[in-house]
Amino acid sequence: MALDHAILVSLLEKPGSGYELARRFERSIGYFWTATHQQIYRVLKRMEQDGWIDVREVPQQGRPDKKEYSVAERGRDALSAWLREPIEPESVRHDLAVKIRGAAFDDPAGLISEVERHREAHTGRLGHYLAGEARDFGEPPEDGTLDAERELQHVVLRGGIAYERMMIAWLDDVLATLDRFRAGP
Amino acid sequence: MALDHAILVSLLEKPGSGYELARRFERSIGYFWTATHQQIYRVLKRMEQDGWIDVREVPQQGRPDKKEYSVAERGRDALSAWLREPIEPESVRHDLAVKIRGAAFDDPAGLISEVERHREAHTGRLGHYLAGEARDFGEPPEDGTLDAERELQHVVLRGGIAYERMMIAWLDDVLATLDRFRAGP
DNA sequence: TCTTGCTATGCAACGAGGTGCATAGCAAGC
DNA sequence: GCTTGCTATGCACCTCGTTGCATAGCAAGA
Numbered sequence: 001m002a003l004d005h006a007i008l009v010s011l012l013e014k015p016g017s018g019y020e021l022a023r024r025f026e027r028s029i030g031y032f033w034t035a036t037h038q039q040i041y042r043v044l045k046r047m048e049q050d051g052w053i054d055v056r057e058v059p060q061q062g063r064p065d066k067k068e069y070s071v072a073e074r075g076r077d078a079l080s081a082w083l084r085e086p087i088e089p090e091s092v093r094h095d096l097a098v099k100i101r102g103a104a105f106d107d108p109a110g111l112i113s114e115v116e117r118h119r120e121a122h123t124g125r126l127g128h129y130l131a132g133e134a135r136d137f138g139e140p141p142e143d144g145t146l147d148a149e150r151e152l153q154h155v156v157l158r159g160g161i162a163y164e165r166m167m168i169a170w171l172d173d174v175l176a177t178l179d180r181f182r183a184g185p
Numbered sequence: 186m187a188l189d190h191a192i193l194v195s196l197l198e199k200p201g202s203g204y205e206l207a208r209r210f211e212r213s214i215g216y217f218w219t220a221t222h223q224q225i226y227r228v229l230k231r232m233e234q235d236g237w238i239d240v241r242e243v244p245q246q247g248r249p250d251k252k253e254y255s256v257a258e259r260g261r262d263a264l265s266a267w268l269r270e271p272i273e274p275e276s277v278r279h280d281l282a283v284k285i286r287g288a289a290f291d292d293p294a295g296l297i298s299e300v301e302r303h304r305e306a307h308t309g310r311l312g313h314y315l316a317g318e319a320r321d322f323g324e325p326p327e328d329g330t331l332d333a334e335r336e337l338q339h340v341v342l343r344g345g346i347a348y349e350r351m352m353i354a355w356l357d358d359v360l361a362t363l364d365r366f367r368a369g370p
Numbered sequence: 371t372c373t374t375g376c377t378a379t380g381c382a383a384c385g386a387g388g389t390g391c392a393t394a395g396c397a398a399g400c
Numbered sequence: 401g402c403t404t405g406c407t408a409t410g411c412a413c414c415t416c417g418t419t420g421c422a423t424a425g426c427a428a429g430a
Contacts, residue, residue, distance in 0.1 A: 001385085001386070002278070002280045005287060006283045008287070009283055009287040012287070012289075012290045013286070017407095017409090019407065019408050019409075022408095029283075031277070032282040032283070033277070033278055033279065033283055034278065035387085036387080036388065037410095038388080038389085038410080039386080039387065041408095041409065041410060042386095042387095042410090045410090060407090061396095062395095062396065062397075062407095063395070063397090063406080063407050063408080064394070064395045064396075064408045064409085065395090066408060066409090076290070079287055079291065080291050082284075082287075083287055083288060083291050083292075083295065084295070086299060086302060087280045087281070087284070087299075089281075089303050089306040090278065090281070091219040092216070092217050092218070092219070093187070093217070093218055093219070093275065094218065094344075095272045095275060096275070097218070097341045097344060098187055098190055098194055098217070098218055099267075099268055100337050100341050101194050101198070101214075101334075101337055101341055102193070102194040102197070102264055102267075103268060103333070103337060104197075104334040104336075104337045104338075105261070105264070105334075106264065106265050106268050108333050110268065110269070111268065114271060121274040122274065146365060148288070148289040148293050148366055149290075151289075151365070151366075152285050152288060152362065153286060153289075154362075155285065155359050155362040156282045158355070158358060159279075159282060159355045159358075159359070162354065163351060165351075166348060166350075169347065170343070170347050173340060173344075174344070177337065177339075177340040180331060180336070181331065181333055181336075186415080186416075188417090202377095202378075202379090203378075203379070203380095204377065204379075205378095207378095219417095220417085221417075221418065222378090222379085222380090223379095223381090223417085223419090226379065226380060230380090245378095246426095247377095247426065248377050248378075248425070248426065249377060249378045249379085249425045249426075250425090251378060252378090252379085
């Protein structure tokens with residue numbers, strides 16, 4: 001299970017509450033690992049019981065108090081152990097690919113609007129990534145030293161960018177293919 | 186849930202037993218939707234009860250008998266309805282990306298062998314896809330007509346090829362980045 | 371004969387993930 | 401005063417997916 005580890009990484013990058021984590025999972029980390037707030041609270045509770053993370057009650061003004069979590073020694077060890085474990089290359093689940101193959105037995109051209117919707121979603125994400133890249137990695141760090149956290153975040157973001165570009169190109173290929181079946185057989 | 190629909194599509198492409206489906210999910214369909222044989226048998230049972238698919242006992246010589254499933258009217262309708270439903274662009278789960286960002290708090294260079302393993306896996310898949318493409322789509326159909334099933338299978342396969350190429354290029358990027366931290370800080 | 375291995379189907383149990391719902395503090399606007 | 405909306409946390413339930421195990425027919429080879 002990698003949700004534990006995704007949360008640990010996020011907390012190492014910056015301690016925060018369950019609510020804040022949930023919002024990070026809508027951006028940043030969420031680009032390559034999704035989770036709802038219920039999942040996050042559940043995992044936080046378990047990790048706290050296991051001593052992987054520490055809690056600190058933080059009173060706030062103008063809004064409800066929060067529990068700020070940070071990674072404890074045991075959490076670091078658990079993450080370290082996980083990093084050393086080989087994992088299987090991801091198992092993919094592409095609904096859209098199933099739909100495309102399925103459309104052969106229904107109406108291929110009927111899928112066009114759906115594929116266009118997906119294309120727009122990916123274009124949006126790409127724009128978002130590129131804006132983030134320009135903002136956070138536009139200029140090299142002042143002191144010129146190697147910052148592992150920064151460099152590794154950047155290479156992951158480049159992966160997201162490459163993925164979205166690939167998807168957009170492929171969806172164009174799909175659209176061109178579907179288009180050949182407009183009012184066809 | 187799309188496992189139902191992935192199975193329906195596979196059975197429309199060619200009727201078969203649970204065992205045969207399980208093997209297809211290790212190849213072909215399995216490239217963009219994974220499933221174990223237990224999942225498949227469970228779903229087949231449910232879909233048969235719901236009248237989505239028909240069964241036929243097929244005696245075999247030299248091996249145990251099998252149950253051959255094929256798609257019934259209701260199954261076609263269910264697939265058709267699903268094709269018309271908009272779906273959300275997939276939620277991604279990349280363990281490796283979590284690991285890469287996590288490596289900033291451990292030993293970045295320690296990830297190199299793991300990333301190399303993934304690179305090999307993707308290279309293998311790419312070779313497999315390219316061989317399949319040459320075999321199944323190397324030459325255009327004799328009669329020159331548009332075959333939706335063939336064309337749509339091909340465009341999905343091209344997606345797989347584009348994905349693997351993108352991943353290999355990105356993993357090279359990751360390796361180059363990690364390499365800068367060899368025996369580093 | 372015994373083991374190994376492939377074909378073929380299935381159950382039981384558990385854990386992960388998702389949906390819906392509930393609660394509560396506080397601010398801003400109607 | 402009431403509603404709306406954001407922050408913040410959590411429970412209950414149900415489904416999906418995975419793991420481990422079990423059974424059984426038949427072939428091939430040691």
